[in-house]
Amino acid sequence: MxxxxxxxxxxxxxxxxxxxxxxxxxxxxxxxxxxxxxxxxxxxxxxxxxxxxxxxxxxxxxxxxxxxxxxxxxxxxxxxxxxxxxxxxxxxxxxxxxxxxxxxxxxxxxxxxxxxxxxxxxxxxxxxxxxxxxxxxxxxxxxxxxxxxxxxxxxxxxxxxxxxxxxxxxxxxxxxxxxxxxxxxxxxxxxxxxxxxxxxxxxxxxxxxxxxxxxxxxxxxxxxxxxxxxxxxxxxEVLFEKYLTEDADIIVVAYGASSRISKSVINTAREKGIKVGILRPITLWPFPTQAIKELCKTAKSFLCVEMSMGQMVEDVRLAVEGVRPVSFYGRTGGNTPRPEDILHKIEQLNEEEK
Amino acid sequence: MLSSSNDISIFTGHYGSGKTNTAINYALFLASKGEKVTIIDLDIVNPYFRTSDHADVFENMNIELISPVYARTNVETVALSPKIDYAIRDIEKNIVIDVGGDDAGAVALARYAPDIRARGYQMFFVINENRYLSSSADKTFQILKEIENRSLLKATHLVNNTNIGKETSFEDIALSDQYAQEMSSLSHLAIAFTCVKKDIVSKCNSQDIFPVDIFVNPVWEKSNF
Incomplete structure (x- = not known):
């Protein structure tokens, strides 16, 4: 080392x-x-x-x-x-x-x-x-x-x-x-x-x-x-990381800093009994379209988290091809999503699915 | 070295050496001793991760915070407040100054140097062996010289803040002893204290340990929800 x-x-x-x-x-x-x-x-x-x-x-x-x-x-x-x-x-x-x-x-x-x-x-x-x-x-x-x-x-x-x-x-x-x-x-x-x-x-x-x-x-x-x-x-050359996606009902898709914030929420949500995982694109072009498509077989919905008004979410929707709902949470103007706000959004989605 | 005094304590160093985190902890330490403390954010270099981010911490401890006029906004010209001049001349106040990194940050000190010298000061030079561009005593000493030249002030003590972030182990700190001693003999400055994260402080029995909390953190390591 x-x-x-x-x-x-x-x-x-x-x-x-x-x-x-x-x-x-x-x-x-x-x-x-x-x-x-x-x-x-x-x-x-x-x-x-x-x-x-x-x-x-x-x-x-x-x-x-x-x-x-x-x-x-x-x-x-x-x-x-x-x-x-x-x-x-x-x-x-x-x-x-x-x-x-x-x-x-x-x-x-x-x-x-x-x-x-x-x-x-x-x-x-x-x-x-x-x-x-x-x-x-x-x-x-x-x-x-x-x-x-x-x-x-x-x-x-x-x-x-x-x-x-x-x-x-x-x-x-x-x-x-x-x-x-x-x-x-x-x-x-x-x-x-x-x-x-x-x-x-x-x-x-x-x-x-x-x-x-x-x-x-x-x-x-x-x-x-x-x-x-x-x-x-x-x-x-597509690169991505998956974390706790196998049994997840909700898949968070996020990259860069917003993926770090999102990832810090996943375990807390799991402790509350919510089956959530994250897919993190590492290459944005080429986009991990196929990996997201695969997750449609097991996941019930997707949540895209970005520090923008919603841009990558369009590529997630294209990958999902309308088979599953895709929600968005973001902050812009130089603000960053807070972990508690992402958690709240995940809890909301979980309630809606019941 | 950690005795209270109505002095000016200045924290300088290579950028990323941990000046801000050390200055915050030092101000809190003085306040906990009942001192009337003013902390001055003099960082004209860093756009993020600055002393002014922690206004709530200072408010809870009755520490006065003087920030650059446009700190934490989108204005890149960090204008320095006239409050700084008053504070430095107010001998009732125990002043802690967090300076921007390297000679580029130290230049902001120079305009206050005559008043600071007149009042008396201690200037801590914060060192971290795990910073890439200051990973040898020679390189670190060069940065110290550049800072002294630009600030028009002389460092009076070293602070060994060797760390690798939240992963820091007591062994990391123990290993930095040789580097800190080399710096000390090159600069003829004593090591005032060694910063150690509070969660590993029990493993150490040295005399000059300064237990610190980590305040400077990205958002995903901050929240307790």
Missing amino acids: SKKFLMKGNEVIAEAAIRSGCTMFFGYPITPQTEVAAYMSKRLPEIGGVYLQAESEVSAINMVLGAASAGRRVMTSSSSPGISLKSEGISYIAASDLPCVIINVQRAGPGLGGIQPSQADYFQATKGLGHGDFHLMVFAPSSVQEIADLIKTAFDLSDKYRVPSLILADGIMGQMMEPVSFSEEESTDQPDKGWATSGHDNKRAPNIVNSLYLTPDELEKTVIERYQRYDVIAQN
Whole structure:
């Protein structure tokens, strides 16, 4: 067992990236993720990497596009309004089949919103982080240790599929401190990037990274091929956690910080004789549709808990296909659901089922 | 070191070293001795998990809390209250100051440094061996120097707050002894006390133990329902 440190989520995002072979970081400060950039600014020069604070989020994401084109492991980080600014560049990165890791430590929106934690960027992350037909792989950690583990997964899968990865965290995940240990093995299993624009030395034809296609047919063919890759990802890379779901009448579905709050309620509800369990999506795209569908065979109803007005709940309803009722409980504006309120909602659902 | 005195007690350190939790416990300790205590939230760095989150705890113990004007709101400019100037000059008040982490947080102290020096103070430098960027005495000492340079004040004592959160065992704390001693000899500062969670305090028989409650917690570890 390697040594445990007490670390902030934001610090672990940065340290885990460096340990995953990330040598370049481009960003712009914004609460509540600024510690990611601050940490990178201290550590990257120590390992001969590049830390650069850009003049805006738009510049930062285009620097990511450049570094990724050259085949480097690269990351950027921001919070909700900053991610909106990056969305044009993210679409270009996806369209250029470039691997990279993007961090969103969500805060309250819309607009300038507020600096308190939120999960209201679910739609943006999973349905439309930019124009055009494309997806990102979206990972939602719910502990500081899981951040460390998922950052490596995000880099590895992004390289493997040439699809950008997004870590959808929230202010609580970024700011909270928990024990963490890092895997001792060095992450050097980066695939050969024969497509990278890293200099041909007159030994091969030049590589071109591009998102412009001159004919509709050419563009359509490229997009369809990319969607075939998405199908492979959806088949193979879905991650989720189930807790006390086997005999559960009520299934809570929650991710990130709201899953931590929900999980703290499950045992209390069980002590009161309510059969409740939780399904926690770890990948939000691809979504654990099949796992939720399976639970329809045994569960009587679903409750989605989010720090938003209800966004992931739509994917839960799509998975359930109308076979079971799906309720929602959420807080927004930077507020978080309180354990007692979630418990109350579970008790209500339990009464209704009797 | 834990004797009551009408002094100013300042808590500085690497961010995440546990300054806020230590300062809250120290203020409660002074209040329990019958002192008239004022706690000042001087953190200009941290958006969440701050002293001002615990207003109810202070109210119950008749501790005055001075928060930055916009603390716990969505305004990121943490404006410091003029009440701080008055409090520091009021020698009737026993002052506890929770400072933001690293030199970035310590800079807020500098504007009060002349008044603090004039009145006399003790400045605790809080250390935690399990923090990644301060996991050696050398690195921690560097942070201490940076904080002293920016705050224009000198640390007077160390506080060993080595912990790993709620999982902390007495062995974790015992293991940190060497690190704390190295820090002490590098900085020529005495270790004022070692913070130990109240639930493991019975396992220890050392002289300089400061039993602490954990106040700084995420919401799912707080509720008793």
